[in-house]
Amino acid sequence: MQLGIAVGSLFNEKLRKMWRGEQEAVRILREKVEPNAQYVWFHAASLGEFEQGRPLIEQIRKDYPQYKILLTFFSPSGYEVRKNYEGADIITYLPIDTVGNARRFLRAVRPAMAFFIKYEFWYNYLHILQYRDIPVYSVSSIFRPDQIFFKWYGRGYGRVLKCFSRFFVQNEESKELLNKIGISDAVVVGDTRFDRVLQIKEASKKLPLVEKFVNRDAADRRKVFVAGSSWQPDEEIFLKYFNKHKDWKLIIAPHVIGEDHLKTILSLIEDKKVIRYTQATEETVADADVLIIDCFGLLSSIYHYGDVAYVGGGFGVGIHNVLEAAVWDMPVLFGPNNKHFAEAQGLLRVGGGFEIFDLESFSLLMNQFAEDEEYRKTCGSLAGDYVESLAGATNKVLSNVKL
Structure with a gap:
């Protein structure tokens, strides 16, 4: 794998950043690690896993200031965005999982404990941590029967799970699956993402341009539809609907903001005044129909x-973060690729989330929300209550860890 990344880095910018970062990691540790300090190590594959670990990082930093925080990433999409995050003392890439890399890395920093977020199972690092009797915890992990650990041919690889001191899993099914392969030290705490979105809500910014656009104080205010992390298949559905319905304002925050994609969005919009956020002023945004x-x-x-709200990705590799929308007490719509997303399944179950398959199913829902204000508000309350009811995983984890 290391050779593959080295060769791939010659042709791919993302791999090039990863390769350079991994080569620098041990040097950074040797320069920055304080010999007499105690480090708590958090590892996240990418940005999404970091957001799951962030409530724990910040709570430990607040309640246990005697520890310093080491934060590592595998992907540039996490490291490049959070390399200046002030909640950690050292931030670096984690070198590829070889015996040599793991030994060098763990000689450079001797963590007091380690937290691996969600799906991170690094065979050599975990075995060396276990050998050195360093507690290591899996946080917000979730397991399914179709994963390799639970197949007869995956039993050898499944031994890596026995390197963890304790699992903090999202649901009972995960705990039962681990128990079937002889791992009994698992605690159901839920998902720290619920804590994180409540933190984000608390710290949300006021956006004067958006406030001017939605014009909430106007007597004839139109309702606002927010599409977050949308892709072209999502946009083709909801824009066909709104081209024929003038009683809504639209805010579109696409997943990709390159000029080609923005031009595609513009080509799908008919007979509406559209303005881009970076080009808007308070004078021009107020009477716009669509804010991109x-x-x-x-x-x-x-x-x-x-x-x-509509959360994109459900007609592709999978939906994005539905909790960021649900926390604001509004119905959340998304596409059909949501089956492996527990939070989306939870919203569907309580009546705060809605699956759409095509223009017809989208139109039926939107017509109902437009015509029945009470129904829309009830669904929104169910979404918000769902998030609130599942918060608290951070405190449950920390109450089961010796700090």
Whole structure:
């Protein structure tokens, strides 16, 4: 794998960043690690896993200031976005999982304990941590019967799971699956993402341009539909609907904000005044019909201004973060590829989330929300209550860890 990344880095910018970062990791540790300090190590594959671990990082930093925080990433999409995160003392890539890399890394920093977020199972690092009697915890992990650990041919690889001191899993099924392969030290705590979205809600920004766009104080205010992390298959559905329905305003925060994709979105919109966020002023945005968010970092705050949310990705590899929308007490719509996303399944179950398959199913829902205000608000409350009811995983984890 290491050779593959080295060769691939010659042709791929993302792999090049990863390769360079991994080569620098041990040097960074040797320069920055304080010999007499105690480090708590958090490892996250990418940005999403970091957000799951973040409530734990910040709670430990607040309640146990005697520890320093080491944060590592595998993917550039996590490291490049959070390399200046102030909640950690050292941030670096984690070198590829070879015996040599693991030994060098763990000689450079001798953590007091380690937290691996969700699906991170690094065979050599975990075995060396176990050999050195360093507690290591799996946080917000979730398991399914079709994973290799639970197949007869995956029993050898499944031994890596026995390196963990304790699992903090999201649901009872995960605990039962682990128990079937002889792992009994698992605690059901839920998902720390629920804590994180409540933190994000608390710290949300006021966005004057968006406030001017939605114009909540107007007597004839139109309802606002927010599409977050949308892809072209999502946009083709909801824009066909809104081209024929003028009684909504639209905020579109696409997953990809390259010029080609933005031009595609514009080509799908008919007979509406459209403005891009980076080009808007308070004078020009007020009477626009569609606001396109052509920059990153605003989506979690933008959901606050919506009446109905749509979360993209469900017609591709999988939906994005539905909790960031649900926490604002509004119905959340998404596409059919949601079966492996526990939070989406939970929203469907309580009546705060809705699966759409095509323009017809989308139209039926939106017509109902438009015509029945009470129904829309009830569904929104169910979504928000769902998030609130599952918060608290961070405290449950920390109450089961010796710090």
